[in-house]
Amino acid sequence: MNLTLKIWRQKDSNAKGQMVDYKVNDISEHMSFLEMMDVLNEQLVNSGEEPVAFDHDCREGICGMCSLYINGEAHGPDRGITTCQLHMRMFKDGDTITIEPWRAAAFPVIKDLIVDRMAFERIQQAGGYISVNTSGNTQDANSLPISKHAADEAMDAAACIGCGACVASCKNSSAMLFVGAKVSQYALLPQGQVEAADRVMNMVAQMDLEGFGNCTNTGACEVECPKGITLENIARMNREFVKANVKGN
Amino acid sequence: MALDSKVPEGPIKDKWTEYKNHINLVNPANKRNIDIIVVGTGLAGGSAAATLAELGYNVKAFAYQDSPRRAHSIAAQGGINAAKNYMGDGDSNYRLFYDTVKGGDYRSREANVHRLAEVSGNIIDQCVAQGVPFARDYGGLLDNRSFGGVLVSRTFYAKGQTGQQLLLGCYSAMNRQIARGKIEMFNRHEMLDVVKVNGKARGIIARNLITGEIERHSAHAVVIATGGYGNVYFLSTNAMGSNATAAWKIHKKGAYFANPCFTQIHPTCIPRSGDYQSKLTLMSESLRNDGRIWVPAKLEDAKAIQQGKLKPTDIAEADRDYYLERRYPAFGNLVPRDVASRAAKERCDAGYGVNATGEAVYLDFASAFVRYGTEQAKIHGIKNPSDAEIKKLGQGIIESKYGNLFQMYEKIIAENPYETPMMIYPATHYTMGGIWVDYNLMTTVEGLYCIGEANFSDHGANRLGASALMQGLADGYFVLPYTIGDYLSDDIRTGKIPTDTPEFEEAEKEVKDKIDFFINNKGTKTVDHFHKRLGKVMWDKVGMSRNEKDLTAAMAEIKEIREEFWKDVMVPGSANEMNVELEKAGRVADFLELGELFAKDALVRRESCGGHFREESVELDGEQKGEAKRDDVNFAFVSAWEYKGEPADAVLHKEELEFKDIELKQRSYK
Numbered sequence: 001m002n003l004t005l006k007i008w009r010q011k012d013s014n015a016k017g018q019m020v021d022y023k024v025n026d027i028s029e030h031m032s033f034l035e036m037m038d039v040l041n042e043q044l045v046n047s048g049e050e051p052v053a054f055d056h057d058c059r060e061g062i063c064g065m066c067s068l069y070i071n072g073e074a075h076g077p078d079r080g081i082t083t084c085q086l087h088m089r090m091f092k093d094g095d096t097i098t099i100e101p102w103r104a105a106a107f108p109v110i111k112d113l114i115v116d117r118m119a120f121e122r123i124q125q126a127g128g129y130i131s132v133n134t135s136g137n138t139q140d141a142n143s144l145p146i147s148k149h150a151a152d153e154a155m156d157a158a159a160c161i162g163c164g165a166c167v168a169s170c171k172n173s174s175a176m177l178f179v180g181a182k183v184s185q186y187a188l189l190p191q192g193q194v195e196a197a198d199r200v201m202n203m204v205a206q207m208d209l210e211g212f213g214n215c216t217n218t219g220a221c222e223v224e225c226p227k228g229i230t231l232e233n234i235a236r237m238n239r240e241f242v243k244a245n246v247k248g249n
Numbered sequence: 250m251a252l253d254s255k256v257p258e259g260p261i262k263d264k265w266t267e268y269k270n271h272i273n274l275v276n277p278a279n280k281r282n283i284d285i286i287v288v289g290t291g292l293a294g295g296s297a298a299a300t301l302a303e304l305g306y307n308v309k310a311f312a313y314q315d316s317p318r319r320a321h322s323i324a325a326q327g328g329i330n331a332a333k334n335y336m337g338d339g340d341s342n343y344r345l346f347y348d349t350v351k352g353g354d355y356r357s358r359e360a361n362v363h364r365l366a367e368v369s370g371n372i373i374d375q376c377v378a379q380g381v382p383f384a385r386d387y388g389g390l391l392d393n394r395s396f397g398g399v400l401v402s403r404t405f406y407a408k409g410q411t412g413q414q415l416l417l418g419c420y421s422a423m424n425r426q427i428a429r430g431k432i433e434m435f436n437r438h439e440m441l442d443v444v445k446v447n448g449k450a451r452g453i454i455a456r457n458l459i460t461g462e463i464e465r466h467s468a469h470a471v472v473i474a475t476g477g478y479g480n481v482y483f484l485s486t487n488a489m490g491s492n493a494t495a496a497w498k499i500h501k502k503g504a505y506f507a508n509p510c511f512t513q514i515h516p517t518c519i520p521r522s523g524d525y526q527s528k529l530t531l532m533s534e535s536l537r538n539d540g541r542i543w544v545p546a547k548l549e550d551a552k553a554i555q556q557g558k559l560k561p562t563d564i565a566e567a568d569r570d571y572y573l574e575r576r577y578p579a580f581g582n583l584v585p586r587d588v589a590s591r592a593a594k595e596r597c598d599a600g601y602g603v604n605a606t607g608e609a610v611y612l613d614f615a616s617a618f619v620r621y622g623t624e625q626a627k628i629h630g631i632k633n634p635s636d637a638e639i640k641k642l643g644q645g646i647i648e649s650k651y652g653n654l655f656q657m658y659e660k661i662i663a664e665n666p667y668e669t670p671m672m673i674y675p676a677t678h679y680t681m682g683g684i685w686v687d688y689n690l691m692t693t694v695e696g697l698y699c700i701g702e703a704n705f706s707d708h709g710a711n712r713l714g715a716s717a718l719m720q721g722l723a724d725g726y727f728v729l730p731y732t733i734g735d736y737l738s739d740d741i742r743t744g745k746i747p748t749d750t751p752e753f754e755e756a757e758k759e760v761k762d763k764i765d766f767f768i769n770n771k772g773t774k775t776v777d778h779f780h781k782r783l784g785k786v787m788w789d790k791v792g793m794s795r796n797e798k799d800l801t802a803a804m805a806e807i808k809e810i811r812e813e814f815w816k817d818v819m820v821p822g823s824a825n826e827m828n829v830e831l832e833k834a835g836r837v838a839d840f841l842e843l844g845e846l847f848a849k850d851a852l853v854r855r856e857s858c859g860g861h862f863r864e865e866s867v868e869l870d871g872e873q874k875g876e877a878k879r880d881d882v883n884f885a886f887v888s889a890w891e892y893k894g895e896p897a898d899a900v901l902h903k904e905e906l907e908f909k910d911i912e913l914k915q916r917s918y919k
Binding site for chain 1: 296299300303304314315316318319320321323324333335373374375376377378379380382383384385386387388389390391407408410413414417420421422424425427428434436459486488489490522523525526527528530531656657660661662663726730775777819821822826827829830
């Protein structure tokens with residue numbers, strides 16, 4: 001198939017960006033979306049132009065590096081997948097595809113389609129851990145039974161890949177699905193209880209400091225999340241937050 | 250330099266404990282004055298960085314990704330082995346040790362593997378304490394499953410995302426130390442050389458991938474944890490950015506490279522669909538428990554399928570060749586990875602492949618649908634169920650076991666694997682070879698360590714499933730933090746290592762000159778053009794099946810591609826900005842050297858063992874006729890290569906392997 005691509009080009013974080021049109025021809029429906037981008041880039045390099053910079057790494061939907069806003073949707077028109085798992089059979093000959101970076105004040109553009117997600121790192125550093133030493137003198141793994149239900153729910157929350165699609169999809173650029181997932185994982189496990197109050201307070205404070213917006217229960221984040229993280233996690237974070245405020249440490 | 254593995258004396262079960270009791274320690278106040286650089290933040294690097302920081306050292310950690318959480322350890326699916334014996338099925342440290350040495354076809358170092366087994370249980374304790382949500386049973390205790398090549402259930406797992414959850418555990422431990430200021434994290438940075446001062450590793454030169462700035466970083470010791478070199482094949486299950494540059498640079502500065510030819514080709518990956526293919530996706534090995542592998546028995550049927558004139562479901566049962574069941578009646582579809590991969594290649598090379606490229610075989614679940622469906626009909630008391638009913642019931646069971654894999658397959662191939670067999674083909678997955686290290690995990694350069702997949706030590710010639718995660722975390726959490734202290738105890742009076750010295754100056758200049766060369770070369774061909782050509786030579790001539798003629802030819806061809814690369818490579822853009830093509834150029838330049846050494850190592854090893862199959866070394870008669878023939882008399886050694894300029898001039902050093910605790914046997918799957 002032959003396609004027209006409208007792609008955001010921006011030299012660096014200080015430069016002014018713009019949409020630029022490109023044509024790619026003979027694209028196979030079996031290609032992944034990023035392989036189509038590879039074809040475009042090979043074409044650009046061969047004609048002496050700079051290729052389009054975009055983040056990607058594992059290309060199997062787990063590293064969370066890829067981050068394209070395609071035709072107005074995070075990770076494009078399919079559900080339950082990342083951009084690297086999107087295939088060209090979702091498009092048809094003659095289509096025009098708009099490709100933008102994640103748009104959020106807390107995710108400044110580094111170059112072209114690559115954004116800076118360090119805000120996520122700082123939120124994790126504010127409390128996304130259990131303060132246990134890593135030197136191997138912990139108690140036996142089976143000394144503390146955890147209900148299968150809680151473990152499975154914690155796993156569902158822990159499946160977050162930190163891609164940022166939730167922020168990009170949200171009209172408020174809220175990071176509450178991302179933060180809620182981490183808070184939930186530990187809130188559901190006994191190991192996370194000791195620091196639960198500090199954790200939620202510190203992570204939420206950092207989230208606000210980074211300039212992410214608040215949640216207004218639209219639910220776009222849940223729809224676009226490639227890993228099926230549910231809104232329940234936001235509710236649980238809110239409960240944890242209220243609890244921490246009422247009870248203190 | 251003679252190789253000294255520094256394995257402690259004494260019985261194998263006491264070596265590690267005795268060793269730890271007698272090494273030198275660094276007191277907490279002095280640790281504050283010691284800096285350590287860790288390059289790579291996957292399971293090995295991440296766990297090492299967190300633990301060293303917690304011990305009190307000042308750690309600088311480097312990752313080319315935008316976060317440590319994105320390292321490719323995250324893609325590991327199946328699980329992590331540990332000899333906990335929670336299942337009460339007779340597991341022990343000794344059994345895990347034995348299985349790993351045997352699975353590695355007797356080409357790993359006994360003492361290291363035993364230590365790995367000893368600390369395996371600690372890893373699980375550690376991860377649970379960190380909040381890693383492993384799968385549990387209804388009683389609330391940890392669940393285990395079984396993996397290939399062993400007789401016990403010792404694999405801990407978190408759905409199909411075990412690597413992700415373990416890495417996020419490491420990442421959380423790192424975040425705690427980053428918050429405390431004990432780890433300084435350098436995301437989007439790539440190490441481009443190591444700096445040696447008076448023979449000791451004292452720092453690195455790194456490039457800031459956002460600004461293009463070249464930076465000097467000093468430390469009292471340097472740890473390389475940058476993973477494997479599978480992308481030398483261009484197509485592999487590795488991440489796009491996975492590269493051998495850090496390992497190759499330290500090799501050029503004196504670290505020996507061990508067993509480069511030991512590479513694992515995984516049998517169940519989704520086949521290539523065209524020339525634009527950028528990477529290959531793994532389908533978990535567990536599918537072979539219920540799927541049967543076949544190709545058409547008649548060549549004309551295979552041709553018709555390749556041309557799209559016949560469908561797999563059109564082929565009658567009698568006209569199918571279940572070649573693994575035919576060749577290996579005892580193990581059938583569950584032969585180890587290396588054997589299954591070679592058998593698929595043999596059929597496809599003979600023309601029986603089943604997709605347009607001729608490089609695919611079927612993995613068929615039809616008989617599993619019937620088997621499970623019949624059982625379910627009985628359980629539910631359905632009398633005289635129709636074939637359709639049975640199939641539907643059976644599909645339900647398969648969906649509950651492998652639903653996510655079937656969905657992944659459908660997204661990529663756009664075929665419903667419940668209705669038509671999956672197509673699979675082998676792909677490069679893991680590299681057992683890597684930088685040579687002694688028992689302390691130190692390379693042949695003083696103060697330079699190498700851990701995880703990047704080193705060679707624990708998996709011999711073939712890695713067992715669920716052992717990579719175990720090794721990465723063992724090295725980082727429980728081995729290196731001890732051994733590195735022994736070395737650093739001499740450095741408590743050294744003080745900060747300055748970076749304004751001739752050694753740093755020189756290393757930085759070398760790095761900058763190379764970057765300038767790429768930018769100014771103005772050739773006519775892209776980096777990928779050369780990488781794809783290298784990958785084709787590697788796959789065709791240094792792939793699953795190797796012989797002297799092809800290996801000799803491969804060495805010459807790789808050299809030729811390398812020379813052309815340096816003349817004609819084209820890198821657009823400039824050095825002082827984010828420049829993805831420039832990053833790739835540096836990595837491919839190193840792969841073009843490593844590939845030749847790889848072929849040379851394969852040429853020298855005139856035996857078949859594990860993932861390395863030499864056509865000249867096969868059993869000639871008897872029941873094992875045509876199978877791999879290991880040669881313990883002449884090749885029970887680790888080949889450790891010393892850099893001498895051209896890869897072809899590398900000098901071989903041998904570490905003879907001694908097996909005092911395990912008897913060497915042939916692996917038989919007939």
